[in-house]
Amino acid sequence: MTAVSIRTVHDVAGLGAVSAYFGEVWRTPPTAPPYPAEVLHSLVHSGGAVHAAFEKDRLIGAAVAVFGPPAAQEAYSLVAAAEPGRGEAVKQAQRAWALGLGARTMRWTFDPLIGRNARFNLVKLGATGTEYLVDFYGPMTDGVNGGDESDRLTVTWDLAAPGRSYDGDERSSDGEDRSYDSGDRSYGGGDREVAPATHRGPDGATLARRDLADLRIWCRVPDDVVKLRTADPELALRWRRAVREVFTEAFGQGFRATGMSRDGWYTLTREGTA
Numbered sequence: 001m002t003a004v005s006i007r008t009v010h011d012v013a014g015l016g017a018v019s020a021y022f023g024e025v026w027r028t029p030p031t032a033p034p035y036p037a038e039v040l041h042s043l044v045h046s047g048g049a050v051h052a053a054f055e056k057d058r059l060i061g062a063a064v065a066v067f068g069p070p071a072a073q074e075a076y077s078l079v080a081a082a083e084p085g086r087g088e089a090v091k092q093a094q095r096a097w098a099l100g101l102g103a104r105t106m107r108w109t110f111d112p113l114i115g116r117n118a119r120f121n122l123v124k125l126g127a128t129g130t131e132y133l134v135d136f137y138g139p140m141t142d143g144v145n146g147g148d149e150s151d152r153l154t155v156t157w158d159l160a161a162p163g164r165s166y167d168g169d170e171r172s173s174d175g176e177d178r179s180y181d182s183g184d185r186s187y188g189g190g191d192r193e194v195a196p197a198t199h200r201g202p203d204g205a206t207l208a209r210r211d212l213a214d215l216r217i218w219c220r221v222p223d224d225v226v227k228l229r230t231a232d233p234e235l236a237l238r239w240r241r242a243v244r245e246v247f248t249e250a251f252g253q254g255f256r257a258t259g260m261s262r263d264g265w266y267t268l269t270r271e272g273t274a
Helices: 012-025 037-045 087-100 115-124 189-194 225-231 233-252
Strands: 005-008 049-055 058-067 074-082 105-110 128-133 152-158 197-200 206-210 216-220 255-260 265-270
Touching (some): 005 087, 012 037, 012 058, 012 074, 037 049, 049 087, 074 087, 087 105, 087 115, 105 115, 115 128, 115 255, 128 233, 206 233, 233 255
Parallel strands (some): 074 105
Antiparallel strands (some): 005 049, 049 058, 058 074, 105 152, 128 152, 128 255, 206 216, 216 265
16 A cells, blocks of 8 residues: 655645545535635634655645634644555544644544444544534435434544554544454443344344443444435434434433444443443
8 A cells, every 4th residue: 555645735736736625535526515615724823733644746635724722722623534554644643643733632523323433433543422512514415415404423542541452444524534453342232132122223133222220222224325315215214213213312421422333323322431
């Protein structure tokens, strides 16, 4: 694999290229990118950072981050996207930038129905899903999210914590990236299989299980919700609302998202038990 170089981008032309790249990822018209170059320029001018990843001179990934409230020692990642296998380099560049300026944590949101992103965020990076946001953006019209409700899962990343072992793929469509290696933050498929079912999915199969000790919940997501939105938007919306019911109920009881298996099952654990 060709070496990746990461650069911070400040110039108008470079920010325009990053804006166009995000437009390609989110399948928006060239005249309506999700993050216009002038907005990126303002974020950089105000102290944020735009990181861009290159193979030679080809742009293959980018991320945008700003700082949160001064007392929080926290950075916020607005958006990140990368070609397969390149997401970690982008996130680690954001991490180094934020740590260098005094941040200790970083937050961002992603679509909880995109399992590959959940695997990357929760397993590879070791972040934790700390907040479930219902229809966070309202209606969206890009080519990835259009026709669905925009629920998002907020993750919080301890920037000083070690990462997780990982052997997955990458491609971002809302904020970050992806996969899972057995043993880390998965809590065992065997435990899941014997736990009682609590919810049924739109396909009629078990959607969620809860262990008898009431310490873990497992919740399944569809294989590829982006394709499903195109093929059957109504079914995709039923998945959205079914998973929402499990997550909002669980988060209200003190659970947080701490793992994602390769076969598409979240693990949620009570705070202090992960």
